Amino acid sequence: MAVTIKDIAKKTGLGLATISKYINGGNVRENNRVLIESAIDELDFTVNAFAQGLKSNRSKTIGVVIPELNNIFIATIISAVEEILRQNGYSVIVCDCHTDEKLECEAVQFLIHKMVDGIINMSVCKDGKHLYPAVTKNIPVILIDRTIPELSGKVNAVLIDNAGAAEAATTYLLNQGHRNIGILVGPRDVYTSERRLLGYRYAFDSFHLSPPEDLIVCSDYTVQGGYECMRSWLSEHPETTATFITNYEMTLGAMIAVNELGIRVPDQVSVIGFDNLGLSQVIRPKLTIIEQPLEDIAKHTAGIMLDKLSEKSPSNPKTITLGTTLLVGESVKRI
Amino acid sequence: MAVTIKDIAKKTGLGLATISKYINGGNVRENNRVLIESAIDELDFTVNAFAQGLKSNRSKTIGVVIPELNNIFIATIISAVEEILRQNGYSVIVCDCHTDEKLECEAVQFLIHKMVDGIINMSVCKDGKHLYPAVTKNIPVILIDRTIPELSGKVNAVLIDNAGAAEAATTYLLNQGHRNIGILVGPRDVYTSERRLLGYRYAFDSFHLSPPEDLIVCSDYTVQGGYECMRSWLSEHPETTATFITNYEMTLGAMIAVNELGIRVPDQVSVIGFDNLGLSQVIRPKLTIIEQPLEDIAKHTAGIMLDKLSEKSPSNPKTITLGTTLLVGESVKRI
DNA sequence: GCGGTAAAGCGAAACATTTCGCTTTACAAG
């Protein structure tokens, strides 16, 4: 039925090995190259990826396991990673585990069955057990955004300097004269959340001040969470002069709350948000925000993966930590 | 190196065909089943997907080609489709073509090389040429959200009743006494855009009225577009009493503009938005919106795909059109 | 205990490619 390299060999009078060599980018005599190419065109040949995989044990496919596809921060990174990988001939299988550890664990096994050559994971599970099957089989793994101490030395990671980002934002607010600075972080046990809170405390430490513990709030990284928190800050803690919201969704929620209540930013309250995505650019006053280098995260992730897949002997895992930028807008007032 | 069914056959004393049968869910004598299962456990056997594919010519993989992964409407649908397909053993390869026809065309060929069993596509290309290679090879195709007349009868489609949705929204506004009703649609040549504008006109027709052509605006389905358009309506067309914004991003942009200008909704202007996603639920006043049945779109898409893949002889392509719901909130005033 | 029948089991061939270990070819220098 289908056209195979045998047919190409027959048509050109060349051997199987030569056709195979041509396909895999090997050198072939010029006239034979022409011959092969015209035969391929004429018979409409395409190589059979199954047979290739069977021999080479490589699928040219990468598995991606994420907590929610339906999240612009995650989708933006994955979209950029996918683009680079596809340009290099790799397809990307996406598994959305809906922030469920069991589904995440199953997703990893599913991907291994599907013979993926590597796995990229923004992890839900804290101890990394779900990745053991991949590590055991020497499948390269790259953690993004969140690291897992138990897996240190076994897997790669591309992170951002969360503590540094939060410290920079908080320091900026302190330098502008603020002291009653609220911070809104995500769930207590999420890596980025912990680190961002830590950075906030560092900044106060540097100023030899204690942070206002009343104004430290853990929420859940959702719009709803940001909305509610901002309302309660404004009503229950009117002493709050500045707020630092540590992710995109919560920043939006907080700005909606502010708008609804008719509170003027930065006159009545200063705001530093997180992530320079879609809406951040439209909101007025122009937000002062921490910008994560999403494009760089994607580039490094794809780059490390391609490196690991092309190297003959396995090298040591890499961890890359990228810096963030404080984009100064008009949402912080000097007091 | 790897454990194969031969090893299982050897260990259990059974034949190759029996092991294969067991793996594929065939009947096996109870004691043999136990024997096979313990051998599989002991040797840590997993079937080799390449060899399976080579014989069966099926990858149990579906390709998805979309304009932007980084779009909550699209990501929500894909996430739900992926979940259902994965539960059925299918993996999903995502190709984000960044609203570029050339990339879209390449993505389809890429997926065919990757031996996908089916393709799901929210199409950028208007004439469907990019899908010919798939149609020719009898690979099932499902279009979502946007149809392509040229491909009618050759591919499946899951759509929503765009005209009906727009007609319902417009009729509602007319019934509330509005006449100067603005509509903001997407790019002129996008299917959903055309249909939604058509529905708007139908509604005016039913009332034996002509729509206010000044207030019909084409934008680009982005937050920025919604923001700018709402500002210009409010300043250049103060006669506007109601607006119908026909997608999620533009709805957000419009609401930001309204908030910034301190315009009261619905007292000064009534608004009907589109898509009951994330932010729509947080914005006050509670928006009156057209809700698309995202979950149903996903269910039907995955369902049709699984049907097509399991049927022995190819049946005629299906087109499903789903209805929308007008969720009445507090953003429309009776005048 | 026997015969009949449905279920279960079997081995070999086939799927399309890459790789191994050679042999052949081409071409330049002497």
Place this chain on the structure above:
DNA sequence: CTTGTAAAGCGAAATGTTTCGCTTTACCGC
């Protein structure tokens, strides 16, 4: 014209599964 060498070409074996067309087994009712 000969020789040496690097480049190119070659066929067979191997990869791990499913399918085909049978044969064997198990079990029921008589």
